[in-house]
Amino acid sequence: MQINKLFSIQTSTNFEKFALVVFKHQARNNLVYRQFLSHLNIDINAIKTIDKIPFLPIQFFKSHKIISNTNSIEQVFSSSGTTGSLTSKHYVTDISIYEKSYITAFEHFYGNVKGYTILALLPSYLEREGSSLIYMVDDLIKKSNKPKNGFYLDNLSELKKTLIDLDTSGEKVLLIGVSFALLDLVEKYQFELKNTIIMETGGMKGRRKELIRAELHNKLKKGFGVTDIHSEYGMTELLSQVYSTGNGVFKTPPWMKILIRDTEDALQLLPHKKTGGINIIDLANINSCSFIATQDLGKTYNDGTFEVLGRFDHSDIRGCNLLFN
Secondary structure (H helix, E strand, C coil), X not given: CCHHHHHHCXXXXXXXXXXXXXXXXXXXXXXXXXXXXXXXXXXXXXCCCHHHCCCEECCHHHHCCCCCCCCCCCEEEECCCCCCCCCCEEEECCHHHHXXXXXXXHHHHHCCXXXXXXXXXXXXXXXXXXXXXXXXXXXXXXXXXXXXXXXXXXXXXHHHHHHHXXXXXXXXXXXXXXXXXXXXXXXXXXCCCCCEEEEECCCCCCCXXXXXXXXXXXXXXXXXXXXXXXXXXXXXXCCCCEEECCCCEEECCCCEEEEEECCCCCCCECCCCCCEEEEEEEHHHCCCCCEEEEEEEEEECCCCCEEEEEECCCCCCCCHHHHCC
16 A cells, blocks of 8 residues: 555545545455445445445444554544543554644645644643544644643633733744633633634533534634634544634545535435535545544535534434444
């Protein structure tokens, strides 16, 4: 498998060729995915286009070890969860692929990481182990290597002072934070930032009432004094992130693709502008599963962008119980 070519993908033709090679590799070498395809009576050799590839329901990461090779495990990322609940686990056999993925994606959308001072307000992630987001942000902070970089937990007054000092001095700043913590900050302090990108990672995590995106972003724009709120969309089960530079409209890096499935028929894909379940092709997941049916709802657009519109009301995606017994 030519992993070195993964992050050089530029065209949809190259993407499709690479994705089909990855599909056949995982269909043969990933035990869970292979069993899933067998239950669906899928002829692997008959899959000639990516729109025919079945997507593995994301819940399998809670109950099964999803790996596509026999290499030793270098890192285990885990999702957050309430006490006693099952959490997703992503077994990573080559952490360098994740590191290459997030630095390449960040620089694809934002330029050289060394140009930013990075401030991280991620208390719900810092308070547990195994967060892929913390792993990424910590490494971006190290690669940025600015003197004022850092994580913040409850020390909001210190964060306020650092933000204002850096912004006033003309330093380019990225403040990445979980939604509830950013709201806590702007409810306590008001800002008029000129040189700072505010990036929310979503997630109230039971700490606050869920807000629709427009309401959340309006509160944050007013509180920080900025015209746009950026967003990062990723998950434990992926090794890539997508970004929005405003209005909740996301773009993928070249080695990812979003497809929308019918909520009643998981094997049926929907056209652009139709709301359905979000399927993600993440080719950086070459050693686990690159074809994941998420529990998020969204829609795609002709220009390759997409929106995340919410979550499925029910807890299980149709058909995901095939291997749970």
